Each structure stands twice: as structure tokens, then as C-alpha cells.
Amino acid sequence: SFSFDEHSNNSQIAALFTSNYNNNNNNNKQTKIKIKMKLQQRPTIQEMRSRGILFDHPNISPQLIARAIKRARDKAKHILRAFLTTRPNVRELQNKNILIHVEAYTKHKRELSADLQHKIRMRPSLQDTPQANGG
Structure with a gap:
């Protein structure tokens, strides 16, 4: 830690600011590298669609997609209810x-x-x- 007083000379002050600037610059470079690596690991739009995470499509209206999702959920609910009704009791x-x-x-x-x-x-x-x- 460095404090400024009347005895501080200009070279000490300049050295302090230069070291802080270099540290910040190195931190920025490291942050950029980390972000670039994370973006490379990020799944593509096609992968997210195939995994059921992303549902939008540029050629299909959002309302139609919402209806298709609702229909798929309703079908899954129906299958689950049918399974539970045939399930044996205790x-x-x-x-x-x-x-x-x-x-x-x-x-x-x-x-x-x-x-x-x-x-x-x-x-x-x-x-x-x-x-x-x-x-």
C-alpha cells in the first residue's frame, strides 16, 4: 500500500500508476481469454434446439411454436396419466x-x-x- 504525502517524489507516483495500469491490463487480457474459451465451449444453436433447450426458428411463427410445445406437453401428461392409472396399488x-x-x-x-x-x-x-x- 502506498500513501501520498509531501515527501513522495514524481518517480514513485509514476511507478505506482504504471504498475496499477499493467496489472489492470493483464487482468483484462486474462478476462478476454476466459470469455473466449467459454464462448468456444458454448453449444451451438442447432445443439440447443436438438436438446430441447431452444425452440425458436426463423421461418416459424412464435405462436405456432408455442402451440406445438403445448401439444407435446399435453401428450406427455396424457401418457403419464394413463401409466399411473394402470399402476398396481400397494x-x-x-x-x-x-x-x-x-x-x-x-x-x-x-x-x-x-x-x-x-x-x-x-x-x-x-x-x-x-x-x-x-x-
Whole structure:
């Protein structure tokens, strides 16, 4: 940091302004390079259209494009609704063993827990092991 006072000479002031100018000039060059690289990475208009991001076309009116988009959305909604109406309910999925019954799952967990508790109780204690008895 540099402060101006009555003892500052012209060469110090000139050096400070020159270095600031060069730093700004380098920053501008770096910024231009970054922008140029980003623009090269940017997808073309044709790519954006093919990916469904851009819908405009110079020869087709915007109203016609809007209607086509609405029609495509309505068709997708119709297909999705038809799929959801034929989707099996929870009971059917449980009967086919795709989903498990909550009650059966809870019972199974309780049984596993009880079995584990029983095995822990039946396990020999540290005093019952041969190493603890000096053997």
C-alpha cells in the first residue's frame, strides 16, 4: 500500500500508476481469454434446439411454436396419466412380494432381535473362558 504525502517524489507516483495500469491490463487480457474459451465451449444453436433447450426458428411463427410445445406437453401428461392409472396399488405389490408388509417386516425384526438377545445371553462370559481360568 502506498500513501501520498509531501515527501513522495514524481518517480514513485509514476511507478505506482504504471504498475496499477499493467496489472489492470493483464487482468483484462486474462478476462478476454476466459470469455473466449467459454464462448468456444458454448453449444451451438442447432445443439440447443436438438436438446430441447431452444425452440425458436426463423421461418416459424412464435405462436405456432408455442402451440406445438403445448401439444407435446399435453401428450406427455396424457401418457403419464394413463401409466399411473394402470399402476398396481400397494396391496397388489405386497401380494406379489415386491413390497413387504409393514407388519410382517416389524415382526421379522422383533424375531431377529429376540434371537440375538438369546444368543448373547447364551454366550459364555469372560470368566468362563479357558484363558481366564489360566488354561
